């Protein structure tokens with residue numbers, strides 16, 4: 019049996035594939051509300067008809083107008099219509115990164131416009147149609163599937179996450195290169211033109227879930243979530259990079275060496291690892307999915323600042339996150355400052 023996605027109504031599942039789905043597309047400083055509006059306007063030479071279709075309140079109205087003026091459709095329309103459709107469908111996804119990510123997330127499933135009204139663009143309702151729109155969508159998917167940032171992570175699903183601070187929307191991603199599962203916890207509405215308050219939080223099972231006082235992770239996690247809720251919106255990225263990228267069991271080995279006197283950097287190195295093995299490049303995929311172009315970044319870690327900048331994201335402001343200093347992590351925090359360049363105030367690590 020073929021693995022197929024059938025789409026039709028924009029409000030149904032996979033409705034984003036439909037040309038009737040809202041997806042602003044800017045061409046020559048003009049914003050078309052849907053690919054359907056653009057497609058129908060191109061049938062005509064008369065600028066007044068084009069303008070009327072552009073102004074249509076809904077894609078259905080744009081469609082009906084094109085039928086109303088059927089006798090004025092340009093002579094070569096049947097020869098060029100497929101190229102016009104290919105162009106506007108490509109632009110729809112290029113200009114709406116979230117939609118491009120969702121398209122890539124359909125994997126290699128067959129995409130079929132299940133339309134009983136149309137046997138050229140759709141499947142004709144009984145599967146006998148040409149499904150030309152589905153084929154174009156699969157060509158466009160093929161293009162984005164091989165292109166960064168769309169090939170860095172694969173979005174799977176989202177759900178509510180109520181917490182003691184407020185209810186976040188939790189987005190689940192799979193990192194393509196490693197298969198690791200990462201989260202973005204989004205609070206409030208993100209405005210693409212306003213930098214959100216964000217944190218890239220690397221997994222620390224012992225600190226985040228087991229209340230360890232050996233490090234500052236759990237304390238930073240709570241404060242970051244609280245700060246995001248107080249700011250009204252923002253994102254906590256929960257990255258599955260346990261133990262600065264060496265994994266939980268190796269982190270326990272490193273802790274064992276630290277119990278015998280090594281500092282956090284020496285312990286990693288004695289185990290044959292670099293001081294910090296984390297690679298943040300996949301974060302660009304999650305940031306692009308959320309349409310984030312600039313941020314206020316909660317961190318003390320200069321490597322995270324560089325990681326965000328090298329993802330092409332502007333850091334409007336770095337927000338220090340100095341939390342949880344205690345007798346058990348005094349040396350750890352001092353080593354982070356001295357050897358890993360963490361930016362702490364003097365009073366925080368005295």
Ligand SMILES: Nc1nc(O)c(N)c(N[C@@H]2O[C@H](COP(=O)(O)O)[C@@H](O)[C@H]2O)n1
Pocket residue numbers: 219220221222223232233235259260261262263264269272273276282286319
């Ligand atoms: N390898 C290793 N050795 C230690 O001594 C540690 N405390 C950790 N902790 C891990 O570091 C990450 C958090 O560091 P940042 O605050 O983001 O710089 C997190 O993955 C912890 O599990 N690792």
Ligand SMILES: [Zn+2]
Pocket residue numbers: 222224225226233234235236
């Ligand atoms: Zn920790």
